[in-house]
Amino acid sequence: MDKIQTTKERILIFLATNGIKKETFYRETGISASNFKGAGLKSDLGVDKLARILRVYPDLNDNLVWLITGEGELLSAETKKDHQNDDLYANDINDKIGDLLANLFAQYNAQDKTLMFLQSQISKLEKKYSQAISEQNKMLNEILSAMKTSVK
Template sequence: MDKIQTIKERIFFFLEKKGIKKETFYKETGMSSSNFKGAALKSDLGVDKLAKILIVYPELKENENLIWLITSNGELNLHSNQGKDQPAAELQHEDTHEKLGDLLANLFAQYNTQDKSILFVQNQISRIEKKYDEAILQQNKYLEEILTLAKLVAK
């Protein structure tokens, strides 16, 4: 199977495999279809939206499914792990919640860092544009002075 590029595309793959209509997904999660169309399909999914999806579709919280959903590593496993004894299942459930929290915290930290980096670059670009505009104005003044002097010399 080819790697699916974005979390949103992996969510659609999950829905297809489960036979869940997109409209049902939008209704159950309270999300707008516009977040999953066109260019928005390639954009990142917010941590709050991802958390909502994991609440509505708890099978995605299973360790291997969560790793697949967030990183695209591994494969989606839709087979239920029924038959395990209850204490082991509870420990795995707690472990999964802890890992989910860690993954979401790391994801949020990465987005936060990227946002700060983008803001820094935008500020640098603005400063460079301002200096460029000032240099062009100064250059135009010099050209006007040269033309004025050239006209005086020509007379």
């Protein structure tokens, strides 16, 4: 199978493999169809949406490494049964899942802090801009007033 580029594309493969209609998926997860079409298909899937999908489709938890990284393959029900008794495999997958989720959470927090900082900076700039405009208008009014007085 060709390497799928995005998590969203892998979700679509999961749906097709399991005979789940896209409309059913959108309804059950509350995620808009536009997230899986055109440019939306190439954008990142937020952690909140991924968590929602995993709650609705718990079978994807067994495929989390494949879903997030594209490594490995989508495990079928038969493959999952083969691995249920393999504790080493299960521990390895759980470690990878934990690492992936910790990494996603760290990225999410970093982006959230960056956004808060940027919003703060924008707010400060807007305030300075407003003050500068106010000062400029005050000076213009003084100049116009002085010009009117000198003309008389």
